[in-house]
Amino acid sequence: MRRRESMKVAILSFYDFGEFGGGTEIFIKHLQKVFPDSDHIKYSDTSSFKKLPKLHKINLEEVRMGFAIGLKFHQMHRERDYDLLISNGIAGWYLSILRPDIPAINVSHFTYKGLADHALRGTPGYYPSKYFIPTFEKINFYGKVNVAVSEKTQRELKKYYHCDAKVIHNGVSLERFKPYDKKLSREILGIDWEGPLGIFVGRAEHAKGFDVIESISKLMPSIKVLCVTSSPVRNKDLIVIENLPHNMMPFCYSASDFFIFPSRYESASYSALEAMACDLPVVVSRTGIFEDIPEEHVGKIITSFKPEDYCNAIKEILRGEKYPTRQYVSEHFSFERFSENYKDLARMLIKE
Structure with a gap:
């Protein structure tokens, strides 16, 4: 087992907060505070792999992006020798095929089938999200410890994919978010x-x-x-x-x-x-x-x-x-609870 003062962590997602300011991007900012020695690998970092065929016309662009992110991680892992990989959804699906030699966590912020059923009916995104992307979502679960951000997501992972997941709730800073006049x-x-x-x-x-x-x-x-x-x-x-x-x-x-x-x-x-x-x-x-x-x-x-x-x-x-x-x-839902839960999981996986 490698012994270091801090864990070197690779965090994979499609975007950072400056590119797309959604919940997953806020989550990543929080995760970077939990793991200070981390690299955030996102699609905009994959310039050398962007010549891959685009799939946006068939609503499978995120699958292509995940493939490029996986190749970029593989390249950076040879240089940085990471201790832990944390993938956010299908941004890390290709690494279930490449199977890096380090522990891996997949964080499910939602499920594509659940999103399709509840919010996308009648839209162009319904059929890809309901029937095509879930294939890659299921591939993404293999070789990783699966985490759900809520009990709802945990239930959907079990219902749609027969996937068992541990719940770690998101957290917010009560020092930063507090009532003002x-x-x-x-x-x-x-x-x-x-x-x-x-x-x-x-x-x-x-x-x-x-x-x-x-x-x-x-x-x-x-x-x-x-x-x-x-x-x-x-x-x-x-x-x-x-x-x-x-x-x-x-x-x-x-x-x-x-x-x-x-x-x-x-x-x-x-x-x-x-x-x-x-x-x-x-x-x-x-x-x-x-x-x-x-x-x-x-x-x-x-x-x-x-x-x-x-x-x-x-x-x-x-x-x-x-x-x-x-x-x-x-x-x-405090940030302190969030931080300790992810640190405990990371320590356990690296120790194993």
């Missing part, structure tokens, strides 16, 4: 609104329930929804902030009275955890972590996508009942 936060963000304010964070698309958000804004003109998104949104009924730096998010949550997220499919939403860390009650759909969290701890969990049901839940939230959301995150 509401009035000051609105001033910092330039929000000229004194009434009730909800916050939606995510892409403005059907899968995230943005159609429900737009309906709520028309049904409840006495409130406003702050929409923090990377999507171009033109809706005079919403307060829209596009492409906001992530370090400004605590002020967005603190400026708001509740978090609203009628997403049709999630596994472990970082924006929900960040909002709760800032002590916001939530009005959310029953997906992801909210399939397993008791409603009385966090706010209102809705089992439909009817705008009227969300409006009624918002009215109940605005009556002022307190929910221990920050305490719940502290007990179940």
Whole structure:
């Protein structure tokens, strides 16, 4: 067994946060803090392999990208002699064929079949996600210890692929994400609104329930929804902030009275955890972590996508009942817990 002061870890994914600021990219930033001696290998690092045939016309581009990332890892492993590989989804599928001589962890942030069933019906991405990409998703499980980011994802891995996975919850920093003064936060963000304010964070698309958000804004003109998104949104009924730096998010949550997220499919939403860390009650759909969290701890969990049901839940939230959301995150989703869980797993695998 190699003995080093710190573990050399290779982290594989399609993008970094500067390229695509989603939940997986936030996860990777957290993982880099857990493993300071790590290299993040992403598709933009694979320039020498980009001459491979493109597959975007048949919605299999991520399969091609995973192949290139696997070749890049193989090249870098000869130079860096890593102790551990952590793959995020099918970014590491080809390494189940190459089989490097070090322990490997696969982190499943969702399943393609689950995404297809719940959010992609009627879209061009449905058939590839339901029937083609899962072949590579299943290949990706071999030769790795499989981790799911939530119990929901764990259940889907078992249901669709008969794959056993260990759950390690995502974590957020309660030092960074904490409540600030509401009035000051609105001033910092330039929000000229004194009434009730909800916050939606995510892409403005059907899968995230943005159609429900737009309906709520028309049904409840006495409130406003702050929409923090990377999507171009033109809706005079919403307060829209596009492409906001992530370090400004605590002020967005603190400026708001509740978090609203009628997403049709999630596994472990970082924006929900960040909002709760800032002590916001939530009005959310029953997906992801909210399939397993008791409603009385966090706010209102809705089992439909009817705008009227969300409006009624918002009215109940605005009556002022307190929910221990920050305490719940502290007990179940802290960064410290996340860090120790991944360190413990890494130590165990390297020791073996």
